[in-house]
Amino acid sequence: MKSLYKKWGRSVILSSSLLFVPFLSTTIVAGESIEVGKIGVESDISGLKRVTQTLVAPPFLPAHEQVAIGAPKIIAMTMKIVEKEMEIAEDVFVQAMTFEGSNPGPIIIVHKNDYVELTLQNPATNSMVHNIDLHSATGALGGAQMTEVAPGEEAVLRFKATKSGVFVYHCAPGGVMIPFHVVSGMNGVIMVLPRNGLTDKTGNSVSYDKGYYIGEQDWYVPQDEEGEFKRYSSPAEAMGDTFEVMKTLIPTHLTFNGKVGAITGKHAMKAKVGETVLFIHSQANRDSRVHLIGGHGDLVWRGGSFNDAPATNLQSWSVVGGEAVAALYTFQQPGIYAYVNHNLIESIMLGAAAHVSVEGAWNNDLMEQVSKPSPIN
Ligand SMILES: [Cu+2]
Numbered sequence: 036m037k038s039l040y041k042k043w044g045r046s047v048i049l050s051s052s053l054l055f056v057p058f059l060s061t062t063i064v065a066g067e068s069i070e071v072g073k074i075g076v077e078s079d080i081s082g083l084k085r086v087t088q089t090l091v092a093p094p095f096l097p098a099h100e101q102v103a104i105g106a107p108k109i110i111a112m113t114m115k116i117v118e119k120e121m122e123i124a125e126d127v128f129v130q131a132m133t134f135e136g137s138n139p140g141p142i143i144i145v146h147k148n149d150y151v152e153l154t155l156q157n158p159a160t161n162s163m164v165h166n167i168d169l170h171s172a173t174g175a176l177g178g179a180q181m182t183e184v185a186p187g188e189e190a191v192l193r194f195k196a197t198k199s200g201v202f203v204y205h206c207a208p209g210g211v212m213i214p215f216h217v218v219s220g221m222n223g224v225i226m227v228l229p230r231n232g233l234t235d236k237t238g239n240s241v242s243y244d245k246g247y248y249i250g251e252q253d254w255y256v257p258q259d260e261e262g263e264f265k266r267y268s269s270p271a272e273a274m275g276d277t278f279e280v281m282k283t284l285i286p287t288h289l290t291f292n293g294k295v296g297a298i299t300g301k302h303a304m305k306a307k308v309g310e311t312v313l314f315i316h317s318q319a320n321r322d323s324r325v326h327l328i329g330g331h332g333d334l335v336w337r338g339g340s341f342n343d344a345p346a347t348n349l350q351s352w353s354v355v356g357g358e359a360v361a362a363l364y365t366f367q368q369p370g371i372y373a374y375v376n377h378n379l380i381e382s383i384m385l386g387a388a389a390h391v392s393v394e395g396a397w398n399n400d401l402m403e404q405v406s407k408p409s410p411i412n
């Protein structure tokens with residue numbers, strides 16, 4: 036594919052998908068880096084402190100303050116795009132495209148009015164043109180027009196995080212490559228906290244003891260005549276067959292963090308009775324509905340907006356395709372909790388499920404087994 040890129044160049048890679056699906060009406064929205072015209076508002080960030088954020092693989096969050104200290108800062112980070120084969124279920128492999136090698140990509144955390152300075156690197160070992168559209172950013176296709184990088188290139192985008200909430204980011208290189216890259220793994224979340232931290236519906240401060248980021252991914256893996264999942268040597272080779280499965284709108288697999296079972300067993304999320312946990316859930320392409328079996332969403336920021344009062348005591352909360360949602364829960368009982376997409380076919384048969392392992396003492400007032408199962412007398 037690298038040689039294909041060299042031979043045909045950027046524009047052909049972008050539009051080559053048309054050769055595979057000529058019947059699709061396609062608009063290529065992202066092109067070469069745009070020329071910024073007349074500047075109406077100049078930026079002066081010369082007085083701002085600059086810090087580097089070290090990104091970590093989900094479900095973990097990078098080190099951060101919940102309440103901002105001091106004035107807005109420039110928060111800088113580098114994200115490397117990694118094209119690689121990933122095993123998304125036992126013996127099922129895809130030619131994944133990722134931010135930083137994980138699906139989802141790492142969660143970025145800043146505060147409102149911080150400036151995010153993102154260096155996007157597309158190593159020469161990759162085969163495709165990529166970019167990043169951040170739903171928290173304003174203008175130029177969420178930054179996608181200013182970050183389009185061919186293999187061997189990097190671009191630096193700086194934007195002011197003016198809206199607080201949890202926002203999806205994803206690759207959007209144009210035309211049918213947009214859904215192809217998104218369902219090949221290229222998406223993640225940026226959390227923009229209010230400068231004074233989170234608040235409940237009456238405006239009282241709330242904080243969390245820990246947070247986890249769960250990225251739900253729909254995969255469309257082609258099968259051969261015997262129903263065996265096919266394996267490919269490059270994203271370009273997988274593309275034509277994958278488009279055919281994508282057009283059915285029926286995923287073959289749904290994962291939480293890149294592989295069926297990735298956040299279960301010894302990799303379960305951990306908490307203790309009395310701890311408050313913030314769960315951030317994203318779906319960049321498709322609707323989901325999150326449910327913590329045996330628990331609740333004490334506070335849920337619907338649509339991902341921290342600007343609105345959170346809903347309370349929810350049993351399940353919807354995550355619309357293209358958004359992220361944050362939910363806060365204080366655990367009151369020990370045990371293994373299943374954290375699922377409550378389309379139970381999608382969680383149990385396709386893979387959209389995780390575990391939270393909670394330690395602590397049982398509260399018999401909240402629940403008690405009055406008598407064990409025994410023959411009806
Ligand atoms: Cu991409």
